[in-house]
Amino acid sequence: MHLLKTSLAALALSATGLAFAAPAFADGEVNIYSYRQPDLIKPLLDEFTKETGITTNVLFLDKGLVERIQAEGANSPADVILTVDISRLTEAKDGGITQPVASDVINKDIPTQYRDPDGNWFGLTTRSRVVYASKDRVAQNEITYEELADPKWKGKICTRDGQHSYNIGLIASMIAHHGEAEAEKWLAGLKNNLARKPDGGDRDQAKAILAGECDLALGNSYYVGLMMTNEKEPEQKEWAAAIKVLFPNANDRGSHVNVSGMAMAKNAPNKDNALKLMEFLSAGTAQQIYAQQVYEYPVLPGAEPSDVVKSFGTLKADTLPLVDIAANRKKASELVDKVGYNDGPSQ
């Protein structure tokens, strides 16, 4: 895997992206524009190169990927886009920077609800929006999203910003399941149960549970694995140790999931290699490596999550198609404003 981060400055100066037309980009290569951290995808790409002989070049971006590829236009060197969240996958398709891929291999590996019907994006891993519950203060081991609006939890719940895409995805799923009016009542109830104004990232909510600020929080499943194994910031292990993972709605429709995913760039110069990479990423070996690396769930049916992830319990994923979640994102965002979610609990 070659990291293209050093080319970033050059590219920023040349909006045409011509800096990419260097000799390094010959046949036998594939260019990846990624929102996913380079070290997360490196083991995968190394294995791909080992199997195929195709070299991978990665440009890591933390924002502006769509605008970047739009600006590069027909000369864009981007072949494959790697990103997280249905919001970003939809944004890529709507921004006109993807092209449809029809591959029997990919379509066999990736279940229908995790891919665009037109083949403009595909989920690679799922992550569930679970409830982090205080081990000390919450006796129950089951919960539903609906129950988070029950007044019995008044002053007990912490979450991050309501407008964050992770929460928007969940709220959009509530709209899809219950309709807008019910979802609004639910969100207003959840807001009234907040312990404080929404703040921080998902991991900060676990930290707040350890500190006794709240008993329940919403968080993505993989952060629990990242906290449990965090050698760089070992105090995160204590945050993780303070909580148990509850998979909401395990006894009915299942827990809300979102995806990390991939798309083929509209003007992919190395289209054949891009397809090879995408087929590789959806198949068994890569699914296993990826899931181990990121503490997420493989989309490939039958592929196992890591032991750390298995230790949380069993995920039963809501089968609602991601396109239905994407379709309700705008309404979800409006509801967040309408109920004043980010103002925190009413007095």
Ligand SMILES: [Fe+2]
């Ligand atoms: Fe995240």
